[in-house]
Each structure stands twice: as structure tokens, then as C-alpha cells.
Amino acid sequence: MKDDKSNNDVCEITVIHQDVVDxxxxxxPEEEKLYDLAELFKIFGDTTRIKILCALFESEMCVCDIAATLGMNQSAVSHQLRILKQSKLVKHRKEGKVVYYSLADDHVIKIFDQGFSHIEE
Amino acid sequence: MKDDKSNNDVCEITVIHQDVVDxxxxxxPEEEKLYDLAELFKIFGDTTRIKILCALFESEMCVCDIAATLGMNQSAVSHQLRILKQSKLVKHRKEGKVVYYSLADDHVIKIFDQGFSHIEE
DNA sequence: TGAATATATGAATATTTGTTCATATATATT
DNA sequence: AATATATATGAACAAATATTCATATATTCA
Structure with a gap:
């Protein structure tokens, strides 16, 4: 059933199909790329950030309006916006005291759409 | 600059643009849907799971081969496979003692592609 | 210049979550 | 039936992370 070279031990891990593993x-893809990919999806893996992004689908918004829309306090929203900004998912422009946030590009929408189509099965 | 109805307080949150908020x-989308979406992306937000999925892009694999490929122990991989199974991202078939895992559908690939195209800018 | 206000941020806390270890389960082999 | 082995899983621990609170920064307006 098993061919000769298929039962090895590598670092205490049993390998059944060495050819497949190789x-x-x-x-x-290289380690670093997969790490970056996980980091990106981690951003989407939080309800608050998902809500912020969804809100920004509809309209550019300032921080306190986002907070009001989500029913959260300003600080929490601001912290999450910083994360979204760092990942280049949102951009912002300042008008006096008020900072307006919007989506950086349409990758976000495409990723969301794929996500939705998976959960809606 | 600000119109009359635009400076309200809702639960101690200042609202500048009530019209936009409304x-x-x-x-x-409804709360529950956004929650589910975040839960889905949370799955992708972990390097180990990303690696498992990437490995399964290439070939159906059994648990110990996945473990060997990633250089992780069997238990850690098995725990993560359970999560992927629960989210219907992978399927499995049993052949004697050996359980083979593979991708459930091609949503995963599409989501990955969108993710990659975002980080590669 | 001083007060008011929109936003940002550091620190602390609480929660979530991934890995490890030990062990259970299921199947095959002798 | 007993043993070996592939996988699954519960519990404990460690690490990551979201929110809150207090406060800092920046801008406007009087």
C-alpha cells in the first residue's frame, strides 16, 4: 500500500506521502507573502472594522459620524481607523478640525463581495 | 458652514452630519451579516491557516503531510483544520486511518487573489 | 490669547485565540 | 485480542488584540 520512501521521520513528524510534501x-508562495496576506485578512476579521468599511462604501464620513453610525465611542473608532489607514485600506483628508475618511481603492469591495458570496451559500 | 440640524448628541456622541449618518x-447590511463576514475573514487572518489553504491549492493532502509541509506538529494542524472545516472552506474524505483534506470550493482562491492584488501594490 | 471641539494616542484591562501537552478515538495489522 | 498508528480533542498557558479611560494635539472662533 505504501511505497518504500514514503514513511520517513522529519523532526518527529510522520510523512506518508513524501512526494506530495516535496x-x-x-x-x-514564500513565507513573507503568506504572512502579509494573513495580516491583511486579520484587518477584515473584526466586526468594528468591517462596519467602518461598510459605512465608507456608502459615503465619505468624519470620525464622529462613523462613531454615531456604529454606536461606538470616538476613541474606539479612531483606534480602528488608524489600523485601516496603516493597511492602506482607507484614506483621509482634513478640513479644519474635521477628518474625513473614505475607501482607498476598490479592492476592499471586491474582497467583501467574495466573502459575502461564500457565506451566502 | 454647518447647517442647523447637524449638531446633535446621540448617546454622548457628537454628530456633525446627521443626514449622512441616517x-x-x-x-x-444587517448586523448579523457583517458579523458573519468578519468571522469568515478571521479564518484567513492566521498564518497557519493561510498556509494550510495554500498547500491545499496544490494538492489534496493528509494531516501528517500538511504538518510536515508546514513544519508544525500534528495537533496544531488538526485544530486548525477543524476550524477550516467548520467554516466549510475545506472538505475531507477518510481512507482507513488517513484523512485527506482538500479545498471545499474556489471561493477561497478568489478571495486570496483579491488579497494578493491588494498587498502587491 | 483663551476656550471649545474634533481627533489621536498611550496605558491598562479584559477577552480572544493559537499552540502545546496529554490523551481519546478509530482503523489496520499481526 | 493486542498493538501500532493517524487523527481528533480537551485543558492549560501564552500571546495578541479590542475597548475604555484619560489625556494630548490641532484647529477654530471669540
Whole structure:
């Protein structure tokens, strides 16, 4: 059933199909890229940030309006906006004391759409 | 600069543009849907799970082969596979003692592609 | 210049979550 | 039936992270 070279031990891990392991290892994207990808999705993995992004789909908004829309305090929203800004998912412009946030590009919308189509099955 | 009805207080939150807040509140998807979406993206927000999914892009694999490919122990991989299974991102078939995992559908690939195209800018 | 206000941010706290370890379950083999 | 092995899983621990509170910064207006 198992061919000769398929039962090895690598760092105490049993390997059943060495050929598959070798092939997949070669084909996998580099570590750093996968890390960055996980970091990006982590941003979307929080209800508050999802809500902020959804709100910005509809309209450019200032911080206190976002807070009012979500029923959260200004500080919490501001902290999350900083994270969204760092990931280049939102951009902002300042008009006097008021800072207006909007979506940086339409990647966000595309990613959301794919997400929605998965959960709606 | 500010029109009359635009300076209210709702639950101690200052609102500058009541019209925008009202409009966006109406257009936002329902709470539960946004929660589910965040839950889905949370799954992708972990390097181990990203790696598992990437590995499964290339080939159906059993648990110990995945563990060997990622250089992780069997238990950690198994825990993560359970999460991926629960979210219907992977499916599995059993062949004797060995359980083979593969991608459930191609939503994952599409979501990944969008993610990659965002970080590669 | 001084008061008011919109936003940002550091620190503390509470919660969530990933990994490890030990062990249970299920299947195959002798 | 007993043993070996592939996988699953509960509990404990450690690390990451979201929110709150207090306060700082920046801008406007009087």
C-alpha cells in the first residue's frame, strides 16, 4: 500500500506521502507573502472594522459620524481607523478640525463581495 | 458652514452630519451579516491557516503531510483544520486511518487573489 | 490669547485565540 | 485480542488584540 520512501521521520513528524510534501513545498508562495496576506485578512476579521468599511462604501464620513453610525465611542473608532489607514485600506483628508475618511481603492469591495458570496451559500 | 440640524448628541456622541449618518445607517447590511463576514475573514487572518489553504491549492493532502509541509506538529494542524472545516472552506474524505483534506470550493482562491492584488501594490 | 471641539494616542484591562501537552478515538495489522 | 498508528480533542498557558479611560494635539472662533 505504501511505497518504500514514503514513511520517513522529519523532526518527529510522520510523512506518508513524501512526494506530495516535496511538490507542495516547492509550489507554496514564500513565507513573507503568506504572512502579509494573513495580516491583511486579520484587518477584515473584526466586526468594528468591517462596519467602518461598510459605512465608507456608502459615503465619505468624519470620525464622529462613523462613531454615531456604529454606536461606538470616538476613541474606539479612531483606534480602528488608524489600523485601516496603516493597511492602506482607507484614506483621509482634513478640513479644519474635521477628518474625513473614505475607501482607498476598490479592492476592499471586491474582497467583501467574495466573502459575502461564500457565506451566502 | 454647518447647517442647523447637524449638531446633535446621540448617546454622548457628537454628530456633525446627521443626514449622512441616517443615510448610511439605512444602507448598511444587517448586523448579523457583517458579523458573519468578519468571522469568515478571521479564518484567513492566521498564518497557519493561510498556509494550510495554500498547500491545499496544490494538492489534496493528509494531516501528517500538511504538518510536515508546514513544519508544525500534528495537533496544531488538526485544530486548525477543524476550524477550516467548520467554516466549510475545506472538505475531507477518510481512507482507513488517513484523512485527506482538500479545498471545499474556489471561493477561497478568489478571495486570496483579491488579497494578493491588494498587498502587491 | 483663551476656550471649545474634533481627533489621536498611550496605558491598562479584559477577552480572544493559537499552540502545546496529554490523551481519546478509530482503523489496520499481526 | 493486542498493538501500532493517524487523527481528533480537551485543558492549560501564552500571546495578541479590542475597548475604555484619560489625556494630548490641532484647529477654530471669540
Amino acid at each position: 511538490k507542495v513545498k516547492k509550489l507554496m | 443615510k448610511v445607517k439605512k444602507l448598511m
